[in-house]
Amino acid sequence: MGSARSKVELSKSELRELVATSTFDESELLVLFDHFKAISASETDDGLIDLSEFSRALGLTKNLFSRRIFRLFDENGDGVINFKEFVIGLSIFSPKGSTADKEDFSFRFFDSDGDGYISREELDEVLRASISEHGQLAISEEQIEALLDSTFEEVDLNGDGRIDKAEYKLMLKKHKSILDQMTIGAQEGSEFSKIEIKTKKYSLK
Numbered sequence: 001m002g003s004a005r006s007k008v009e010l011s012k013s014e015l016r017e018l019v020a021t022s023t024f025d026e027s028e029l030l031v032l033f034d035h036f037k038a039i040s041a042s043e044t045d046d047g048l049i050d051l052s053e054f055s056r057a058l059g060l061t062k063n064l065f066s067r068r069i070f071r072l073f074d075e076n077g078d079g080v081i082n083f084k085e086f087v088i089g090l091s092i093f094s095p096k097g098s099t100a101d102k103e104d105f106s107f108r109f110f111d112s113d114g115d116g117y118i119s120r121e122e123l124d125e126v127l128r129a130s131i132s133e134h135g136q137l138a139i140s141e142e143q144i145e146a147l148l149d150s151t152f153e154e155v156d157l158n159g160d161g162r163i164d165k166a167e168y169k170l171m172l173k174k175h176k177s178i179l180d181q182m183t184i185g186a187q188e189g190s191e192f193s194k195i196e197i198k199t200k201k202y203s204l205k
């Protein structure tokens with residue numbers, strides 16, 4: 001696969017634009033472009049990354065998490081990730097990405113209907129997916145409800161039954177580990193380097 005000519009090309013002007021708009025320099029972008037080519041050709045060599053290719057590169061099965069992260073990367077919502085979207089998404093995840101961008105990104109991860117609030121149903125959905133992902137099926141309905149109750153009691157400061165961005169940010173201040181878990185690269189670029197390693201391994205196949 002490594003020698004197959006990919007359908008994507010990176011022009012000098014695109015490269016310059018991405019140096020200006022992302023947290024990466026030119027040499028990092030060229031490395032990312034190689035990864036992009038490998039991932040985008042891993043199932044269908046069309047110069048674009050679809051959900052299946054994306055999930056596989058992240059080492060995730062297609063689940064709520066990979067679908068949500070994919071959607072956040074897919075800024076124009078056309079169902080595929082182009083190189084620019086790939087770079088901008090990874091920019092946020094990278095150690096150099098700003099805290100504000102990471103906060104926004106993780107908030108949008110929870111706020112699946114995009115109305116600017118995390119509802120109890122939205123939190124419930126992520127919680128259940130996370131529980132089933134970790135195989136902790138022994139958690140009862142009552143425990144889930146109790147966890148939701150205590151979360152809202154703590155986080156929903158104005159008591160309107162939903163979490164707005166200000167409340168969410170205060171919660172992140174108190175529980176710093178949430179953002180670390182939610183964002184690739186928040187801890188010494190660990191997950192981010194894993195992406196690189198994984199895709200490198202993958203492209204050698």
Ligand SMILES: [Ca+2]
Nearest residue numbers: 074078080081
């Ligand atoms: Ca797209």
Ligand SMILES: [Ca+2]
Nearest residue numbers: 111113115117
């Ligand atoms: Ca919402």
Ligand SMILES: [Ca+2]
Nearest residue numbers: 156162163164
């Ligand atoms: Ca609220």
